[in-house]
Amino acid sequence: MANRERNKKILLELVKQPDNSTCADCGAPDPDWASYKLGVFVCLNCSGIHRNLSSRVKSIKLDFWEDALVEFMKSKGNANVRAQYEKAVPVYYYRPQQKDCAVLREQWIRAKYERMEFIGDTKYPPLCYTTGEGDLTLFFHLLKNFTKGPKAVISIKDLNATFQPERIGHPHGLQLTYQEDNHIRNLYVYHESPEEIVTWYNAIRAARYAYLKTAYPTGSNEELIPKITRNYLKEGFMEKTGPLQKETFKKRWFILDSQDRKLLYFKGQLDAEELGVVFIGTESNGYSVKECVPKNARGNKWKCGVLVETPERQFVFMCEQEREQKEWLDALRQVLFRPMAPQDYTSKQGCRNYAHTHTLTFPDKRKPRVSEVSSLQGLRTAPCL
Structure with missing residues (x-):
């Protein structure tokens, strides 16, 4: 019979190793759960996603571990499993962090272990995201206006995408921000499919990465990746x-x-x-x-x-x-x-020009436009929240 305390001690020593000391999927410190099907140490939140994938998880501290499972965890570990399942992650693909919304973390885990998108034989990167064809713009069509042409043409140059589920009131809510006539313009979209909305998000990141590589040809990936998209501070x-x-x-x-x-x-x-x-x-x-x-x-x-x-x-x-x-x-x-940075001075001048235009064109009583909240499937129009 397995020695409960001995196996628990072995697991606690394993999880202290540098590669295992953070969650294999979101980077949260001190993971206290493990997938004994895959051989990775994960945090509580990610363990729930693994359980939904039938990935078989146990608590390191609270559950009973058989000798064979402990030996399996010793032979695997986060680094070895990442080498297999994250072999071909595109540089632009967003790797969720501990505080990111649930849809990003779940789709990252499903993409890795369920759909196995990054093991080498992968659909990434899609050709249309990386060839830089045309002027690198994205076209969003509202179905109610489809016959009239695009509702908006958004330049990749100024586009940012960030998940805002609480603000939009939908678990898959995405905020798109871009420049229009010297103003910041927001567009709020969602999709009922979590995989689809995350695919859109990474498609935008792929196009942004292609633009940045063209705009800053000497920039390293370490410099460019944080500029692809960003959450607000x-x-x-x-x-x-x-x-x-x-x-x-x-x-x-x-x-x-x-x-x-x-x-x-x-x-x-x-x-x-x-x-x-x-x-x-x-x-x-x-x-x-x-x-x-x-x-x-x-x-x-x-x-x-x-x-x-x-x-x-x-x-x-x-x-x-x-x-x-x-x-x-x-x-x-x-x-x-x-x-x-040098580009900050351009941004500063833009704010000054904006303030001047704002004062002349838009007095204090100017009413802001309220954004549409739309279903991203073209886009399909939904009621404003």
């Missing part, structure tokens, strides 16, 4: 007042895009177009971020202030709780303390 509601700091505070939805050094604000979470953009430079260029208590302001329900100072003006924002205030300060300072 911080999102959430804050209250905002005007430039005189005497105007009534209004609740706005904020997004901090650390790559472009931009803090964007919208009237609501699903607005198609931003109300304004604040460029976040460096301290040496006259930018600062700190706590504040506003004076002479009206209508602020929240009391935890954030002051963003630029060479042109001061911005006062209010958070509901101290925790949110600290998170915004920390996120803004991450951008503030990062040296500016």
